[in-house]
Amino acid sequence: MDAGGRVPYRPSLTQAARPSTFEVAAVDEHGERRDVPVAGEHPLTLYVDKRELLTLMTLGAAPEALTIGYLRNQRLVESLEDIVAVQVDWETNSVAVTTRGGLADLEAKTARRTKTSGCGQGTVFGDLMEDIDSVKLPADATLTQATLYDLLDKVRLHETIYKQAGAVHGCALATNAPRHAEILMFVEDVGRHNAVDAIAGRMWLEREDGADKIFYTTGRLTSEMVIKAAQMGIPFLVSRSGLTQMGYEIAQKVGMTMIGRATNKHYLLFTGAGRFRA
Amino acid sequence: MDAGGRVPYRPSLTQAARPSTFEVAAVDEHGERRDVPVAGEHPLTLYVDKRELLTLMTLGAAPEALTIGYLRNQRLVESLEDIVAVQVDWETNSVAVTTRGGLADLEAKTARRTKTSGCGQGTVFGDLMEDIDSVKLPADATLTQATLYDLLDKVRLHETIYKQAGAVHGCALATNAPRHAEILMFVEDVGRHNAVDAIAGRMWLEREDGADKIFYTTGRLTSEMVIKAAQMGIPFLVSRSGLTQMGYEIAQKVGMTMIGRATNKHYLLFTGAGRFRA
Numbered sequence: 001m002d003a004g005g006r007v008p009y010r011p012s013l014t015q016a017a018r019p020s021t022f023e024v025a026a027v028d029e030h031g032e033r034r035d036v037p038v039a040g041e042h043p044l045t046l047y048v049d050k051r052e053l054l055t056l057m058t059l060g061a062a063p064e065a066l067t068i069g070y071l072r073n074q075r076l077v078e079s080l081e082d083i084v085a086v087q088v089d090w091e092t093n094s095v096a097v098t099t100r101g102g103l104a105d106l107e108a109k110t111a112r113r114t115k116t117s118g119c120g121q122g123t124v125f126g127d128l129m130e131d132i133d134s135v136k137l138p139a140d141a142t143l144t145q146a147t148l149y150d151l152l153d154k155v156r157l158h159e160t161i162y163k164q165a166g167a168v169h170g171c172a173l174a175t176n177a178p179r180h181a182e183i184l185m186f187v188e189d190v191g192r193h194n195a196v197d198a199i200a201g202r203m204w205l206e207r208e209d210g211a212d213k214i215f216y217t218t219g220r221l222t223s224e225m226v227i228k229a230a231q232m233g234i235p236f237l238v239s240r241s242g243l244t245q246m247g248y249e250i251a252q253k254v255g256m257t258m259i260g261r262a263t264n265k266h267y268l269l270f271t272g273a274g275r276f277r278a
Numbered sequence: 279m280d281a282g283g284r285v286p287y288r289p290s291l292t293q294a295a296r297p298s299t300f301e302v303a304a305v306d307e308h309g310e311r312r313d314v315p316v317a318g319e320h321p322l323t324l325y326v327d328k329r330e331l332l333t334l335m336t337l338g339a340a341p342e343a344l345t346i347g348y349l350r351n352q353r354l355v356e357s358l359e360d361i362v363a364v365q366v367d368w369e370t371n372s373v374a375v376t377t378r379g380g381l382a383d384l385e386a387k388t389a390r391r392t393k394t395s396g397c398g399q400g401t402v403f404g405d406l407m408e409d410i411d412s413v414k415l416p417a418d419a420t421l422t423q424a425t426l427y428d429l430l431d432k433v434r435l436h437e438t439i440y441k442q443a444g445a446v447h448g449c450a451l452a453t454n455a456p457r458h459a460e461i462l463m464f465v466e467d468v469g470r471h472n473a474v475d476a477i478a479g480r481m482w483l484e485r486e487d488g489a490d491k492i493f494y495t496t497g498r499l500t501s502e503m504v505i506k507a508a509q510m511g512i513p514f515l516v517s518r519s520g521l522t523q524m525g526y527e528i529a530q531k532v533g534m535t536m537i538g539r540a541t542n543k544h545y546l547l548f549t550g551a552g553r554f555r556a
Contacts, residue, residue, distance in 0.1 A: 022523045026538075026546040029423070031556055036546060041501055041522035057501060057524070145307070166520030166539075167498040190500060190522055220445040222468060223319055223335060242444030244319035244468055245300045246335070260304075261444075268304040268314060278309055 008207055009081050011068075016088035018042060018060030020188070021165045037165040041190050045094045046070070049102055059161070059168060059189045062198040063088045066189070067095050069201030073228050075131065076103055080204040132227060135254050137235040138211045143257060144178060144277045147214075151181035151238065152262055155216055161188045162218070171195040172216040173203065176236065181214060192219035196228050203232065210234035221247040221260055230254045235275060238262050243270060286485055287359050289346075294366035296320060296338030298466070299443045315443040319468050323372045324348070327380055337439070337446060337467045340476040341366045344467070345373050347479030351506050353409065354381055358482040410505060413532050415513040416489045421535060422456060422555045425492075429459035429516065430540055433494055439466045440496070449473040450494040451481065454514065459492060470497035474506050481510065488512035499525040499538055508532045513553060516540050521548060 021037040028034055042060045046053040046067060058066060064086045071077045077099065084098040151174050161168050169192030173185040185206075187198040196217070203210065210233030217225060221243035227250060229237045237251070238259045248270055251258040257272030269276055299315040306312055320338045324331040324345060336344060342364045349355045355377065362376040429452050439446050447470030451463040463480050467473040474495070481488065488511030495503060499521035505528060507515045515529070516537045526548055529536040535550030547554055 024523070024526050024548065026548045027551060027556075028547075029543060029545050029556075034546070036548075038520065038526060039522050041524035167500070167522050190498070220468070222445070242316065244317050244445050245302070246319035248302050248316060265307060267307050268312070269306075270302065270304045270314075273305060278305075278307075 010205065011080065011083040012085040012087075013064045014086065014088045016060075016063055016090060018063075018090065020059055020061050020161045039161060039165045039167045039190055042090070043093045044088070045092075046097065047094060048076075048097045049099055050096070056194060057190060058194050060090070061161075061189065062187055062202070063095060065187070065201035065205065066194055066198040067097060067201065068204060069197035069199065070194075071097065072200050072204060073197050073231060075231075132230060132250065132254060135230045135233075137230065137233065137255055139255070139275075141176070141211065141235045142275050142277055143176060143214065143236050146179040147176060147181050148238065148259065148262065148267065149265060150179065151183075151214060151216060152264065152267075154181060154183050156264075158183060158186055160186075169195050169217070169219045171199050171218075173199050173208065173234075174214045174216060176212055176214050184208065184213075192217065193224065193228070195219075196225065200228070200232055214238060217241075220244065221251075221258060223247050223250055226250045226254075226256065226258070230256060235272070238267075288483065289358065289361045290363040290365070291342045292364070292366045294338075294341055294368060296341075296368065298337055298339050298439045317439060317443045317445045317468055320368070321371045322366070323370075324375065325372060326354075326375045327377055328374070334472060335468060336472050338368070339439075339467065340465055340480070341373060343465070343479035343483065344472055344476040345375060345479065346482060347475035347477065348472075349375065350478050350482060351475050351509060353509075410508065410528065410532060413508045413511075415508065415511065415533055417533070417553075419454070419489065419513045420553050420555055421454060421492065421514050424457040425454060425459050426516065426537065426540065426545065427543060428457065429461075429492060429494060430542065430545075432459060432461050434542075436461060436464055438464075447473050447495070447497045449477050449496075451477050451486065451512075452492045452494060454490055454492050462486065462491075470495065471502065471506070473497075474503065478506070478510055492516060495519075498522065499529075499536060501525050501528055504528045504532075504534065504536070508534060513550070516545075 023035045026036045043055050044058050045055040067086050082100050088095045168188040170188040172183050174181040174183050185202050187195045189195040214236040215229045215234045216238045218240050220241040221239050223246040226247045236257050243260045251271040257275040258270045259267050261268045301313045302316050304314045321333050322336050323333040345364050360378050366373045446466040448466040450461050452459040452461050465473045465476040492514040493507045493512045494516045496518050498519040499517050501524040504525045514535050521538045529549040535553040536548045537545050539546045
């Protein structure tokens with residue numbers, strides 16, 4: 001319930017997570033046979049109001065949140081209230097989305113396809129840079145070095161599919177207190193943009209705002225990753241990996257605080273130094 | 279010239295590689311300012327016979343080969359002879375492809391979009407699994423452990439953008455002699471499927487067949503990566519990274535010899551053990 005005693009709106013959802021790892025047989029360099037855990041990968045075809053939109057390849061750990069976050073990050077729906085139901089069916093590898101008003105301008109939005117540098121989905125419908133000028137990230141938010149180190153420590157200790165099976169990217173949404181960070185959500189997927197989108201979907205479902213959060217990713221900071229974090233309203237973007245020139249330029253443009261190569265007690269602060277307290 | 283004294287056909291091509299790295303300013307954990315090399319990332323919009331197809335985000339190191347390999351791997355053109363010209367223009371971030379006969383069935387092929395688990399482009403037009411049944415990989419090719427180790431050593435010593443700037447994936451095409459491997463092509467890109475496609479484009483341009491080669495990638499062995507290597511007719515697929523369940527299943531189905539977690543003198547042989555000599 002919210003402050004007014006009302007139950008927040010929630011679409012009708014299945015709970016259809018798939019097992020994340022499977023064992024396959026392999027032979028190592030000593031000729032020894034080993035059973036090795038590998039990450040799942042499944043096609044999931046999105047139908048919106050009975051119309052086929054596209055097929056995502058996914059780990060399948062959070063298919064409902066992935067679907068909602070995909071529609072959110074592609075700006076195909078404006079708010080959670082536009083979504084009536086999200087029904088995943090692994091028998092047919094499909095997810096049926098029912099919307100309140102239909103995706104009226106879907107034709108226009110899907111007319112331009114951009115294949116981006118991100119792992120995973122790659123494609124962004126519409127103009128990649130569209131709307132980015134309208135993003136306002138909070139100027140008064142701050143992140144301390146102590147909080148960053150606490151986050152990196154918690155990420156390091158987090159139980160992950162990556163540690164078991166590799167071949168996935170992880171994303172986390174964390175709180176940002178003066179010396180402490182708490183991981184609120186941690187999603188892994190075979191495509192790193194699926195992981196980001198699943199976080200975006202869960203943020204809508206759990207009514208989490210981005211302004212007071214930190215976004216962490218194991219993946220590279222390409223243009224698409226920076227744009228998605230900005231659209232989610234998150235002022236702090238932290239990655240274990242490096243960045244691209246365009247990721248850097250967009251982070252500067254939107255005034256995001258972006259930190260790369262962050263692991264243990266090492267990092268590089270690339271943009272938005274005004275919000276960071278060393 | 280080929281054996282008959284004829285000059286092999288070659289489309290009219292620009293040579294429009296972009297610089298791969300750029301320096302940006304960063305501040306490290308000690309508060310020291312550092313200039314850090316980062317990988318380039320540029321939009322490149324493909325026009326085929328003056329019709330806009332899509333926009334790729336690319337490092338820009340091999341835009342002509344990337345364009346040709348993209349059209350090849352998406353099965354939008356049948357052979358190099360179908361391509362008259364590939365003209366890259368970075369002033370407008372575009373590449374104009376002129377074909378001999380037009381892409382007659384482009385509508386049908388672009389109707390179904392699959393977003394895959396790969397880094398980079400992600401999308402495969404048409405049915406991901408279409409044609410995979412028709413792939414025949416040579417049964418009598420063999421790879422020795424000594425050749426694998428030689429390849430891994432050469433990859434390790436290869437000068438790369440990754441070592442300078444991170445944030446890119448690399449792919450290599452190598453020869454396969456009894457105890458020796460030679461890297462014929464090495465391409466890096468911000469999207470690993472761009473790197474694969476650029477190799478596919480160069481293989482057409484340089485008339486290289488896949489049957490007697492090894493394909494190496496720094497990236498994960500997802501369904502799309504395995505399908506692309508199979509389409510290129512390469513029986514050996516080697517990766518530093520892990521694999522997904524669907525990558526494993528498709529490699530088994532097409533009878534590919536697939537080796538993951540390959541670094542230094544370690545590896546895991548997952549499929550196609552009949553072609554491997556330890």
